[in-house]
Amino acid sequence: MSIREKISRVSTLIPFPKTSLELLTGSYDKNTTMQKIIAIAENDPALTAKILSIANSPFYGFRWNVGSIPQALLTLGTDEVTGLILAYQLKQEIFSWDTKQKKFLQRLWKHSVVTAILARLLKQYLQLHSDGEEFTAGLLHDIGKLVLAQYFPEKLDDMQKKMEKDKKTDLEAEMEVFEMTHTEVGEILGTKWSFPEVLVETMKYHHSLELISNNKILPSVVRLSDIFAEEWQYGIGEQASSFEIDNEVCWKNLQGAFPNLEGVHSREIGKMIRAQLQSSHDFINLFL
DSSP states (O other): OOHHHHHHHHTTTOOOOHHHHHHHTTOSOHHHHHHHHHHHHHTOHHHHHHHHHHHTSTTTOOSSOOOSHHHHHHHHOHHHHHHHHHHHHHHHHHTTSOOSOHHHHHHHHHHHHHHHHHHHHHHHHHTOOOSSHHHHHHHHTTHHHHHHHHHOHHHHHHHHHHHHHHOOOHHHHHHHHHSSOHHHHHHHHHHHTTOOHHHHHHHHHTTOGGGOSSOOHHHHHHHHHHHHHHHTTOOOOSOSSOOOGGGSHHHHHHHHHOGGGTTOOHHHHHHHHHHHHHTTHHHHHTTO
16 A cells, blocks of 8 residues: 555544534634634633633733633634634644654644744734634644654654755655655645635645645745744754745745835845744743
8 A cells, every 4th residue: 555545544544623623614603613612611721721821921912811711702803712722732632642753743843833923923014814814824734744743653754864864855855755745645634624725725835836826825924934934943854955035936925915025035024023933932832
């Protein structure tokens, strides 16, 4: 059986957190979603404490104390709280796995969290109107790597050695070792779980944005955040050399969509976003 066939079978075995999946795929109307979130939190004190800790962090900068889940929903919005529940439940799932790749999973989870937070900061800088899906997309963009680490730990070791020895990118090494990439794995899983199209496209195309005809902005925001995370020591070693961000498709897509970026170097934006990230360490640690 080929690895591709095994991956296809794996997609039927991996349980995405049921509650998060229901919230993420829009199974409920807004009122039912709020009631569902309140019920979930009431049955999980640790989750309630985590959401309130995050809501009251300096990252959001509220001048009042958020003291309950209903208040968090009114203050942050249902999509934002859904993203926080996803982060909490996905972390519990990932670190319950029995795998030889614990250290890699810890690095990958931190990378995913930082990418999600950077996507949020970048969205705010660009004044991009969204319902909070940039955080979720950042958190899930490399979920294919999670599967490779869980189900093929020895081959993941081979892939990492190939990257170090032959100076290959992660995609190049994945194709040689697995005969498919983490982006393809992400597409298989996202489709299996009936994720919204824009999330599936982000998981599938964040390394090949030139192949997307529509919905380019969110995948481009996530990819730029992904690159910034790699550049700023929150990475997982995608490639041996540094990135020429001004030549990346994600940056060109954003420049084309936001006129205020015309003539601006990506490093200038990165400097401002990085300063915000550095002041958000306590917020990052709430997810780890």
